Amino acid sequence: MILSCGEALIDMLPRKSVDGAACFQPFAGGAVFNTAIALARLGAPSALFTGLSTDLFGGILRETMEKSGVDTRFAAVSGRPTTLAFVELVDGHARYAFYDENTAGRLLSETDLPTLPDDTEAVFFGGISLAVIPCAHTYEALMAREAPKRVAMMDPNVRPGFISDEPAYRARMDRMLAMADIVKLSDEDLHWLMGPGDTREQARTLLTKGPRLVCITEGAKGAWGIAPDHEVFVEATKVKPVDTVGAGDTFNAGILASLHERGALIKPAIGSLGEDVLRDAVSLATRAAAVTVSREGANPPTRAELP
Numbered sequence: 319m320i321l322s323c324g325e326a327l328i329d330m331l332p333r334k335s336v337d338g339a340a341c342f343q344p345f346a347g348g349a350v351f352n353t354a355i356a357l358a359r360l361g362a363p364s365a366l367f368t369g370l371s372t373d374l375f376g377g378i379l380r381e382t383m384e385k386s387g388v389d390t391r392f393a394a395v396s397g398r399p400t401t402l403a404f405v406e407l408v409d410g411h412a413r414y415a416f417y418d419e420n421t422a423g424r425l426l427s428e429t430d431l432p433t434l435p436d437d438t439e440a441v442f443f444g445g446i447s448l449a450v451i452p453c454a455h456t457y458e459a460l461m462a463r464e465a466p467k468r469v470a471m472m473d474p475n476v477r478p479g480f481i482s483d484e485p486a487y488r489a490r491m492d493r494m495l496a497m498a499d500i501v502k503l504s505d506e507d508l509h510w511l512m513g514p515g516d517t518r519e520q521a522r523t524l525l526t527k528g529p530r531l532v533c534i535t536e537g538a539k540g541a542w543g544i545a546p547d548h549e550v551f552v553e554a555t556k557v558k559p560v561d562t563v564g565a566g567d568t569f570n571a572g573i574l575a576s577l578h579e580r581g582a583l584i585k586p587a588i589g590s591l592g593e594d595v596l597r598d599a600v601s602l603a604t605r606a607a608a609v610t611v612s613r614e615g616a617n618p619p620t621r622a623e624l625p
Contacts, residue, residue, distance in 0.1 A: 319363045320440045320574055320583075321392065323457055324350025324447040325423050326368040326383075327401035328375045329563065331615055342404060344375065346382035347616050348423075349445035349475045352564040356571030356618035358387040360606060362578050365389035367432055367460070369453065371422040375400035394430035398422040407561055416480060418450060426453040431460050434468075439583045440574060441465070443494065444473035449480050449487055458490060461497050469583050471500040473570050476507045496528035499588045502570055505536045518544065530589040533600065535569055535607075537562075543600040548593050552600045555608035555625055564616025565607045571618065572603030
């Protein structure tokens with residue numbers, strides 16, 4: 319089992335009503351939720367740990383997970399409201415306005431941490447849940463507890479407008495990056511964290527801080543997989559883009575699903591991945607992300623839909 323740990327929320331996507339008025343339509347989403355859905359659709363055993371509401375929107379999230387085959391038994395359920403993210407699309411890129419105060423996801427505490435079964439291969443962390451308190455502390459505590467014995471992957475998915483205490487956030491990122499076996503960053507997130515510089519050199523600097531594999535996505539160009547002994551670059555699959563919502567989240571799932579299939583999702587293997595295993599993982603991730611980019615909203619593909 320691969321346990322994704324982080325936010326499940328409702329994306330309110332811009333639409334036009336039948337009379338042409340602007341409106342918003344609710345869709346199940348959240349960066350980590352999207353990764354859990356994508357993992358299940360790619361055929362990997364997927365579960366989600368999050369704060370889940372009993373409200374109407376929480377019901378949408380649960381139903382979406384169950385339809386895709388995501389195990390929901392680890393969710394901490396409460397009567398607090400669901401986080402809402404209103405989305406604005408600018409040239410196909412998403413900008414967000416979050417409504418997250420006192421929500422089921424944000425108020426997740428260490429008393430909500432689940433006991434994981436022995437068949438848990440990997441834990442994945444990321445998204446806005448790492449930027450807000452108290453849930454950020456909860457996820458950091460879970461990572462500290464589980465990373466010594468299971469593969470830990472992290473995608474900060476930085477949202478600068480969501481960070482109220484940048485020094486504390488950066489310190490938390492440093493601690494969690496050091497615990498991670500696999501780190502994925504967009505090139506924009508990499509430079510936000512490390513400043514201007516050469517992408518590959520900065521990725522190799524990250525390798526010296528603890529991770530054994532760093533993946534860097536460069537949008538329509540493609541993606542890097544950088545390990546201590548070698549690196550691969552896979553060009554992006556060419557598609558007609560609709561929007562980028564969920565693309566990076568799907569990429570994360572592709573990396574984990576591919577390593578799971580190859581029997582490489584164990585801590586000793588991550589530090590010595592062969593070039594062919596690494597290339598296959600980045601290839602699956604880029605192809606899956608391309609399908610997500612080609613359709614509206616965060617709608618990851620099944621394995622049968624991959625090019």
